Amino acid sequence: MRVGILTGGGDCPGLNAVIRAAVRKGERHYGDELVGFLDAWDGVRDRRTTPLSVESMRGMLPRGGTVLGTRRGSPFETDDGVEHVKQSMSDFGLDGLIVIGGNGSLSIACRLHAEHGIPIVGVPKTIDNDIEGTDLTFGFTTAVQIATDAIDRLHTTAESHDRVMVVEVMGRHTGWIATHAGIAGGATAVLIPEIPFDISELCERLTRRHERGRFASIVVVAEGAEPAAGTLEMEEKVYDRFGHVVLGGVATRIAHAIAEQTGFETRVVQLGHVQRGGTPTAFDRVLSTRFGVAAIDAVHAQEWGKMTVLRGENIELEDLTVAVGKTRTVDMELFDGVASHFFA
Ligand SMILES: Nc1ncnc2c1ncn2[C@@H]1O[C@H](COP(=O)(O)OP(=O)(O)OP(=O)(O)O)[C@@H](O)[C@H]1O
Numbered sequence: 001m002r003v004g005i006l007t008g009g010g011d012c013p014g015l016n017a018v019i020r021a022a023v024r025k026g027e028r029h030y031g032d033e034l035v036g037f038l039d040a041w042d043g044v045r046d047r048r049t050t051p052l053s054v055e056s057m058r059g060m061l062p063r064g065g066t067v068l069g070t071r072r073g074s075p076f077e078t079d080d081g082v083e084h085v086k087q088s089m090s091d092f093g094l095d096g097l098i099v100i101g102g103n104g105s106l107s108i109a110c111r112l113h114a115e116h117g118i119p120i121v122g123v124p125k126t127i128d129n130d131i132e133g134t135d136l137t138f139g140f141t142t143a144v145q146i147a148t149d150a151i152d153r154l155h156t157t158a159e160s161h162d163r164v165m166v167v168e169v170m171g172r173h174t175g176w177i178a179t180h181a182g183i184a185g186g187a188t189a190v191l192i193p194e195i196p197f198d199i200s201e202l203c204e205r206l207t208r209r210h211e212r213g214r215f216a217s218i219v220v221v222a223e224g225a226e227p228a229a230g231t232l233e234m235e236e237k238v239y240d241r242f243g244h245v246v247l248g249g250v251a252t253r254i255a256h257a258i259a260e261q262t263g264f265e266t267r268v269v270q271l272g273h274v275q276r277g278g279t280p281t282a283f284d285r286v287l288s289t290r291f292g293v294a295a296i297d298a299v300h301a302q303e304w305g306k307m308t309v310l311r312g313e314n315i316e317l318e319d320l321t322v323a324v325g326k327t328r329t330v331d332m333e334l335f336d337g338v339a340s341h342f343f344a
């Protein structure tokens with residue numbers, strides 16, 4: 001078969017490992033030819049491709065980012081976008097397309113298949129771990145490890161200066177990274193988008209802890225965390241051209257409020273895209289490799305409109321519809337039942 005692959009949405013450690021695995025099994029086992037579209041749907045529209053082979057993917061297993069490049073945006077944004085996808089697939093003689101992406105990219109894939117009959121298999125990716133249908137997404141454990149390493153380092157400087165450190169981690173809609181890194185790094189408090197926070201209540205907790213003789217605190221905050229209505233004034237939201245809120249900065253607002261309300265010296269660390277860069281953890285490399293193999297198998301089984309998922313120990317296929325328009329929020333058993341026992 002001739003199979004196209006693209007990566008869409010924000011990049012994520014493990015994307016190259018998925019591509020490598022699909023190419024490896026495709027070429028060596030099935031005798032496929034694989035074609036990579038550059039820069040997601042932009043490359044599909046503009047017919048920008050690169051041939052993918054076992055040879056060209058050599059060394060890509062541990063490499064972060066995506067060799068194909070990635071963009072946001074959708075073929076549904078223009079009247080002729082879907083026609084371009086169909087024509088492009090026909091021009092390159094493709095029998096199927098593997099779309100590796102987040103919730104948005106998988107939603108596009110779902111519509112292209114359901115409404116236009118385009119033969120597509122999806123592979124979920126995101127460091128945020130918020131895609132419905134899969135127990136985990138690759139890239140997540142890498143981001144958690146990076147955030148945990150940062151928190152570990154912040155403990156010693158915070159203790160030396162008796163400071164409160166407010167660490168902002170990624171997590172646009174959900175607090176998976178914040179919760180896991182908070183548990184692993186021994187955070188004093190974790191603020192997540194799923195639970196609007198009350199700054200005064202947080203300050204009281206920090207004050208009680210410091211009165212007990214612990215003079216350093218680490219507050220981990222997911223970038224998408226929001227104050228409970230009427231508790232803390234925030235700056236007006238700004239949106240990018242894809243309709244996403246431009247995040248980054250909630251930690252600064254929180255740190256100012258903590259300093260003001262408690263008098264404790266407070267510092268801010270915004271980890272940002274460091275969490276998305278560099279080499280994937282061994283776990284993410286394995287998950288990516290399993291997803292890549294499962295994706296090319298799904299193409300050969302003509303399981304169109306499906307995506308690869310991890311369920312328990314197993315890799316399975318799930319309808320793309322499961323991921324559309326949904327967000328997998330933090331497991332409250334984990335947050336309330338485990339993480340919160342270690343908060344101040
Ligand atoms: N529910 C939806 N249905 C159809 N298209 C969507 C939907 N949500 C988003 N999109 C489109 O998908 C594009 C890609 O989505 P987005 O930028 O969120 O990346 P993603 O694949 O979800 O990765 P990330 O994890 O970085 O968010 C968006 O620019 C938007 O045009």
Ligand SMILES: O=P(O)(O)OC[C@H]1O[C@](O)(CO)[C@@H](O)[C@@H]1O
Binds near residue numbers: 102126127170171223
């Ligand atoms: O690459 P950009 O546009 O800065 O995207 C940042 C967003 O992408 C993610 O890394 C993945 O969805 C979010 O955690 C973050 O808010």
Ligand SMILES: [Mg+2]
Binds near residue numbers: 009102103
């Ligand atoms: Mg998205």
